[in-house]
Amino acid sequence: MDLTTGNVECAKAPIGVFDSGIGGLTVAREIMRQIPNESIVYFGDTARLPYGSKSKETVTRYSRQIVRFLKTHHVKTIVAACNTVSAYALEMLEQESDIPVIGVVKPGAKVAAATTRNKKIGVIATEATIGSGIYNRYIEELNHGVTIWEKACPLFVPLVEEGLLEDPVTDEIARRYLTELIDLDIDTLILGCTHYPLIRSTLGRIMGEGVTLVNPAYETARELKEMLAEKGLLNTEEPKLGSNRYQFYVSDTTEKFIRFANSIIKYGILSARQVNIEEY
Amino acid sequence: MDLTTGNVECAKAPIGVFDSGIGGLTVAREIMRQIPNESIVYFGDTARLPYGSKSKETVTRYSRQIVRFLKTHHVKTIVAACNTVSAYALEMLEQESDIPVIGVVKPGAKVAAATTRNKKIGVIATEATIGSGIYNRYIEELNHGVTIWEKACPLFVPLVEEGLLEDPVTDEIARRYLTELIDLDIDTLILGCTHYPLIRSTLGRIMGEGVTLVNPAYETARELKEMLAEKGLLNTEEPKLGSNRYQFYVSDTTEKFIRFANSIIKYGILSARQVNIEEY
Numbered sequence: 001m002d003l004t005t006g007n008v009e010c011a012k013a014p015i016g017v018f019d020s021g022i023g024g025l026t027v028a029r030e031i032m033r034q035i036p037n038e039s040i041v042y043f044g045d046t047a048r049l050p051y052g053s054k055s056k057e058t059v060t061r062y063s064r065q066i067v068r069f070l071k072t073h074h075v076k077t078i079v080a081a082c083n084t085v086s087a088y089a090l091e092m093l094e095q096e097s098d099i100p101v102i103g104v105v106k107p108g109a110k111v112a113a114a115t116t117r118n119k120k121i122g123v124i125a126t127e128a129t130i131g132s133g134i135y136n137r138y139i140e141e142l143n144h145g146v147t148i149w150e151k152a153c154p155l156f157v158p159l160v161e162e163g164l165l166e167d168p169v170t171d172e173i174a175r176r177y178l179t180e181l182i183d184l185d186i187d188t189l190i191l192g193c194t195h196y197p198l199i200r201s202t203l204g205r206i207m208g209e210g211v212t213l214v215n216p217a218y219e220t221a222r223e224l225k226e227m228l229a230e231k232g233l234l235n236t237e238e239p240k241l242g243s244n245r246y247q248f249y250v251s252d253t254t255e256k257f258i259r260f261a262n263s264i265i266k267y268g269i270l271s272a273r274q275v276n277i278e279e280y
Numbered sequence: 281m282d283l284t285t286g287n288v289e290c291a292k293a294p295i296g297v298f299d300s301g302i303g304g305l306t307v308a309r310e311i312m313r314q315i316p317n318e319s320i321v322y323f324g325d326t327a328r329l330p331y332g333s334k335s336k337e338t339v340t341r342y343s344r345q346i347v348r349f350l351k352t353h354h355v356k357t358i359v360a361a362c363n364t365v366s367a368y369a370l371e372m373l374e375q376e377s378d379i380p381v382i383g384v385v386k387p388g389a390k391v392a393a394a395t396t397r398n399k400k401i402g403v404i405a406t407e408a409t410i411g412s413g414i415y416n417r418y419i420e421e422l423n424h425g426v427t428i429w430e431k432a433c434p435l436f437v438p439l440v441e442e443g444l445l446e447d448p449v450t451d452e453i454a455r456r457y458l459t460e461l462i463d464l465d466i467d468t469l470i471l472g473c474t475h476y477p478l479i480r481s482t483l484g485r486i487m488g489e490g491v492t493l494v495n496p497a498y499e500t501a502r503e504l505k506e507m508l509a510e511k512g513l514l515n516t517e518e519p520k521l522g523s524n525r526y527q528f529y530v531s532d533t534t535e536k537f538i539r540f541a542n543s544i545i546k547y548g549i550l551s552a553r554q555v556n557i558e559e560y
Contacts, residue, residue, distance in 0.1 A: 047338045048328045055533040058327045158438040169452055253335035278558050 011235050014039035014245070015224070016075035018066045021049035021250075022257060023157070023194030024081030025264045027104060030221035031079070032246070032265070035228070037235040039245035041073045045277060047251035050157060051084040052126025052193065059128065063089040067097065068280040069249070075099065076233055079224060083125055083192050083216070087132035100227060105129075107223040108190050108216030109138035115212050116188040119146045122181040124203075125192030127152040135192060149184050153177045153193075160195045161260075170199060174206050182207065190214045198264070248272035291515050294319035294525070295504070296355035298346045301329035301530075302537060303437070303474030304361030305544045307384060310501035311359070312526070312545070315508070317515040319525035321353045325557060327531035330437060331364040332406025332473065339408065343369040347377065348560040349529070355379065356513055359504060363405055363472050363496070367412035380507060385409075387503040388470050388496030389418035395492050396468040399426045402461040402491075404483075405472030407432040415472060429464050433457045433473075440475045441540075450479060454486050462487065470494045478544070528552035 017028050021044045028042050043066050045051075051059050063085050070078055077100045080086050080093065086103030093101045112121050112135075123135040130152040139148055155173050164170045181189065189211050191197055197215050204213055228234045239245050246267065250257045254272040261269040297308050301324045308322050323346050325331075331339050343365050350358055357380045360366050360373065366383030373381045392401050392415075403415040410432040419428055435453050444450045461469065469491050471477055477495045484493055508514045519525050526547065530537045534552040541549045 047334060053536070054327060058532045155438055155442055158435055162435055169449055172449055172452075252338045256333070 010076050011233050012039075012237065013074055013076035014041045014247070016041050016043070016070035016073065016078040017081050018043040018045070018063075018070060018078070018085075019082040019194060020044070020051035020084065021046045022161075022260045022264070025261055026194050026197050027079060027081035027217040027220055028246075029265050030217045031224060032267070034221040035225050035234065037238060039235070039239075040247070041070060041075055042246070042248045043070060043275070043277075044248070044250045044257060044272075046253075046257055047277065050126070051082060052128045052157065053154065054084075054128060056088040056128075056132070059084055060089040060092055062277075063093060064096075065277050065280040067093060067101075069275060069277060071099075073247075077102070077224070077228065079220065080104065081194060081217075081220070083194065084128040087129045087134040100231070102220065102224060102227065104194065104216040104220045105134055105192075106138055107219035108192065108214055109135055110142060111219045112188050112190050112214045113139050113142035113146060115214065116143070116146060118185065118187045119143070120184060120186040120188075121146055121148050122184070122186040122189045123148060123150045123192045124153050124156075124177065124181075124189065124196065125150070126157070127154055129192055135190060149181055149186060151177055151181060153196075156199065157193065157195045160198050165199055166202065170202055171206070174199070174202055178203070178206050186211060188212045188214060190216065192216065249275050251275055251277040290356050291513050292319075292517065293354055293356035294321045294527070296321050296323070296347075296350035296353065296358040297361050298323040298325070298343075298350060298358070298365075299362040299474060300324070300331035300364065301326045302441075302540045302544070305541055306474050306477050307359060307361035307497040307500055308526075309545050310497045311504060312547070314501040315505050315514065317518060319515070319519075319527075321350060321355055321527045321529070323350060323529045323531075323555070323557075324537060325531050326533075326537055327557065330406070331362060332408045332437065333434065334364075334408060336368040336408075336412070339364055340369040340372055342557075343373060344376075345557050345560040347373060347381075349555060349557060351379075353527075357382070357504070357508065359500065360384070361474060361497075361500070363474065364408040367409045367414040380511070382500065382504060382507065384474065384496040384500045385414050385472075386418055387499035388472065388494055389415055390422060391499045392468050392470050392494045393419050393422035393426060395494065396423070396426060398465065398467045399423070400464060400466040400468075401426055401428050402464070402466040402469045403428060403430045403472045404433050404436075404457065404461075404469065404476065405430070406437070407434055409472055415470060429461055429466060431457055431461060436479065437473065437475045440478050445479055446482065450482055451486070454479070454482055458483070458486050466491060468492045468494060470496065472496065529555050531555055531557040
């Protein structure tokens with residue numbers, strides 16, 4: 001597909017969105033909200049999740065397979081809706097791909113760098129994302145005098161997946177993880193994992209009113225919209241009633257995914273198809 | 281390898297032990313303790329862990345690849361040191377294999393069935409193991425009048441991996457998961473996931489003194505020893521000083537695995553090798 005000049009056919013093509021599992025649905029949700037004319041093909045790697053504790057090499061190999069799969073759906077662009085993928089594999093995916101690939105780290109970093117007033121930013125994320133130091137790198141490029149503190153929060157994902165969104169245990173764990181960031185007097189906190197917006201109110205309460213929470217899912221959808229507009233790839237046609245414009249694929253069985261997807265996206269996701277991703 | 285009649289060469293071959301990651305090390309540890317002459321080749325599928333939330337089909341595909349890998353090491357027997365594998369894939373592995381394959385579910389079920397006095401048994405495990413109903417099936421075959429209550433405890437694995445072995449949060453989560461089992465007056469509790477022996481003291485404190493905790497890792501090592509003795513496959517030679525008889529392989533990077541392995545097995549595990557398991 002030649003995307004150098006926008007044309008109506010290319011603009012009608014779907015957007016590919018992928019994640020290690022369900023977290024990326026918070027990004028898909030923002031895309032649905034902000035650019036509702038677009039179609040989406042979503043892939044969740046539920047057979048191999050989570051990525052956040054795995055190595056760069058493994059995450060890169062998995063991401064390549066998923067990009068190959070999404071391309072079989074003739075997507076016009078790909079969103080790596082996973083901080084770990086964005087941290088470990090995005091540069092490689094960008095280099096290898098003939099269509100635009102965007103991640104969630106840069107958009108979040110950009111807004112955080114522009115938001116902070118006291119030049120103290122905190123980042124919470126998985127072990128892999130923190131270990132990569134990528135938020136640090138991006139933010140320093142954008143805003144030199146800023147100091148960044150990063151904190152891995154490995155229990156947040158399982159707590160969210162267990163449904164403990166508003167719970168004293170989640171409060172207690174969040175307090176332990178965040179205390180040092182509070183003591184360091186940060187005024188901006190990046191929610192550097194796509195699961196974290198689901199416990200946003202807990203995080204906001206613990207951090208206090210003076211701290212701005214940055215949700216990269218929101219910023220990514222905004223940047224995606226701008227990029228598509230620039231390239232003449234925004235779909236200007238309103239979706240037809242009853243058209244099946246959101247498609248979901250997973251690498252493991254679908255029931256648990258559908259249940260979770262319906263709790264995140266109030267859209268009535270009825271089905272997801274299973275794919276053997278190792279074949280791609 | 282013809283294992284129908286034991287011979288010295290076969291007896292010297294290593295035992296293959298595998299798990300989705302690190303949990304199976306509690307089983308390897310028991311094998312080291314109970315039959316110290318044996319060599320072990322351990323494989324942890326750290327690139328695709330955890331298995332406990334995945335489907336039967338996926339766990340079976342992964343297990344087949346691992347068995348093929350272990351056989352390249354000419355193992356004399358294979359221990360599926362993972363309850364999810366034992367629940368989902370063991371029958372298939374037994375049928376397909378020309379060497380003995382044993383799991384952790386049957387040994388645990390056998391001891392629990394023999395231990396209970398009031399015929400009320402509880403099982404705690406991952407979602408996959410509970411969903412399979414396998415403990416229920418085995419125990420009913422062994423002891424007809426027994427009632428079994430099962431409870432999935434998805435947060436225990438991440439809590440153990442975060443190192444919260446003795447912690448108020450683990451206490452609180454354990455209390456929530458176990459309250460209904462306490463109310464049901466069980467006298468025997470099977471720790472149906474290889475991570476759980478690591479929070480054994482928390483579980484024991486909450487369940488109270490009247491409840492016997494069954495650790496399938498211990499029972500599996502005992503059954504393995506008996507089986508090897510019956511087949512004339514026990515290694516009677518004492519290991520030579522400095523011989524490298526425990527080998528560890530993983531599918532993702534090794535550092536985290538080595539750190540955790542050293543916290544479980546007080547043996548000084550210095551190295552593990554990385555394998556691309558999808559190629560098997």
